[in-house]
Amino acid sequence: MASPFPGMDPYLENPAVWPDFHAEFIGCMRKALNDRLPGNYDARIGERVTLIESLEESAKLIIPDVAVVRQESATQEAPQAASGAAATALMLEPVTLPLAYPAEATEPYIEIYFTPDRSLVAVLELLSPSNKIGVGRGDYLLKRSAVLSQEVHLIELDLLLGGRRMPLGKRLPPGDYFAFVAHSQRRFNCDVYAWFVRQPLPILPIPLKAPDADLPINLAEVFSQTYERGRYERCLRYAEPPSAPLADADRRWAAELARRKE
DSSP: OOOSSSSOOGGGGOTTTHHHHHHHHHHHHHHHHHHHSOTTEEEEEEEEEEEOOOTTTOSTTOOOSOOOOOOOOTTSOOOOOOOGGGOOOOOOOOOOOOOOOOOEEEEEEEEEEETTTTEEEEEEEEOOGGGTSHHHHHHHHHHHHHHHTSSOEEEEEEOOSSSOOOOOSSOOOSOSEEEEEEOGGGTTOOEEEEEOTTSOOOEEEEOOSTTSOOEEEEHHHHHHHHHHHHTGGGTOOTTSOOSSOOOHHHHHHHHHHHHHHO
């Protein structure tokens, strides 16, 4: 079944669903690329492990296995300190607390190679929440800078309303969702494609090795295939408000479309 939305489905921003959608979307995007790429190109999926949250940003994702705390009675008398030569070592009862540490997630992305010499031509990223908040954002920005320092195209899809946008030298155009296309021949500028939640996903040009022309990829088709393959209508809670941070008018619009799905 198809999504009830004309473009990106904001209900997919649910943290319980997004990781699966991310992986499925990357797989469908890779197939769309390989179906259309010239014979001397090849799209491959890579993976990396990233931190998904920090204690300073939010403690709610830091889930300990066991927490044992022994609390003394407020009326219990404190031990008396010994004096003189007969002093003995102070015996303390420990309080056991859970460790706080960032969790990890595996994130897939796409690399496009020029096959005669296996040279890397482009990297395509679907941004995840960990790329936009917490310690994972800093880690991602370092890897992003490493790609931008090479003669490699970088394509970033931001299909999330939440979190911080990618850093740019000027203010972004109005929009809910964005695609950033940084051509290796035009460092350090970036083509920004912006659209709103009520609009369909656009056709995105994927740059290749010069002098080959950009490859147009219909993101709406990729999304539709992803939604159907993932069978997300089974797990998305369309009877509830979306968790994505929509504007009030868009939230009412999304809830109405979702009710029709039910």
